[in-house]
Amino acid sequence: MTTPIRIGIIGSGGIARAHASAYKKMPLHVEIVAVADSLPGRAQAFIEQEELVHAAAFEDHRKLLELELDGVSICTPNFAHHETSVNALNAGKHVLVEKPMSVTLQQSIEMVEAAERSGKMLTVGFQPRYDPNMSLIQEIVQSGKLGKVYFVETGGGRRRGMPGGTFIRQELAGAGAMADIGCYSLDMALNALGYPKPLTVSAYTSNHFGTNPLYHREAANFDVEDFGVAMIRLEGDIILNYKTSWAMHMDSLGATMFLGTDAGLKVTPAGSGPWSGVWDGSVGSMTLYHDVVNQHIQSSIPVIDHGLNLFDEKVRDFVAAIRENRPAPIPGAEILYNQAIIDGVLRSAASKREVTIELP
Structure with a gap:
């Protein structure tokens, strides 16, 4: 036994x-x-x-x-x-x-x-790594089908989905939306790329909704960001545009996109409602944009219906x-890059300038 x-x-x-x-x-x-x-x-x-x-x-x-x-x-x-x-x-x-x-x-x-x-x-x-669709995205990106990937856009936004308690106190959580839900979208993109090393970050963050009693019942205790956007330079001459929001007056911050010299891949998150629109769930759709005999083609990639918890x-x-x-x-040694980006976002937003990421 x-x-x-x-x-x-x-x-x-x-x-x-x-x-x-x-x-x-x-x-x-x-x-x-x-x-x-x-x-x-x-x-x-x-x-x-x-x-x-x-x-x-x-x-x-x-x-x-x-x-x-x-x-x-x-x-x-x-x-x-x-x-x-x-x-x-x-x-x-x-x-x-x-x-x-x-x-x-x-x-x-x-x-x-x-x-x-x-x-x-x-x-x-x-x-989310255990969704077979995430493995498929990684396979497509690393197969060479896209050619040289030079730009990636990822992140997501909830129209209204702000947590409370320990999530909204900087001393307890470290960061807000960027760490809570943004880390998932970072992992999705970086894992697909093979986790290239981040080099620099230029970022902006705000908390207009969390600190407003109209939108959050714990506004007086809210001292993390509820929105953030950053441009990150990655090793391999790749630019990553990263954006995340717990609350906003908009239905979506857009799909995740991988732009390559030979093709592009667009991926949307699954789910609906005010707490959806972020990468803590599964994949909604995948589309490959490419040229065939000088014709612009977009091919829908079937989403795998896996039924896994x-x-x-x-x-x-x-x-x-x-x-x-x-x-x-x-491995933690891999997710260290994810954490380094979040750290860089907070430092850049506070100093209002681009910052360098230094890792041992």
Whole structure:
């Protein structure tokens, strides 16, 4: 009989419930051993609500990490991603941390360094990667069909879809829309390109909606951006135009586009309604623009109807990587570039000038 993978969960909010649900669908392969939450009573309440009858509750995540565990899901608010991930890696546990990776670029660097020192996996929770349509986009872009890709536009906007709580406080979240939903669109574009290194960023951000009581019930506490746009120079002489919004008086910020010397690819997100229009979901349509015998042709690429629960696929792949001793499915060393861009956006917007991205 296969020995179960022993998992700890740090944090007990809504995202932790999604992790627990995914793990519980693998009962023969996974055992949730412990849950930690710094707020008294919350871990035990989570264990009871999720019926984790054999799990232990902790208020100090460091006590949880003293247990014999194979892996840990980090489901805390953004500000705690760094400390809990580094502590888990130093304790010899594999780590699945929710996005965004951290609050600051330096924290992400330290997380990657901890993974390298420990020899343990640090993977970041970008579940849209598990949509087979995302793999198809990557395949098209990297096949050479587009020729030399020189310009990419990505991002998305909700007409009205602003969260609250820890998401809107800079000291707790690090950034607003750029980190919360923008990181997904960055990953989509950068992953398709093979994650080229970002070089410079010129950006603008604002929070006209979040700070207005007409649009947000927590306007007095809102101190992150609800809109941002940036021009990013990437290695390989590629320009990336990046834009994201939690709220706006518009139906869309447009599709994602890959412009190449031989063809172009246009991709729209799936979904409808005021919270849609961003890349935290699936693909709505894909169109290839190319020339055939001097005729302008646009070919619709069929969207794969997969029926997968992408979140479950993310957690399942983490478990499989532990069991099979595989590298991190979505390695922190790769997502470091994603975090570096968000950091560059915030620095450029604050200084009102272009900034250079420097990575170790």
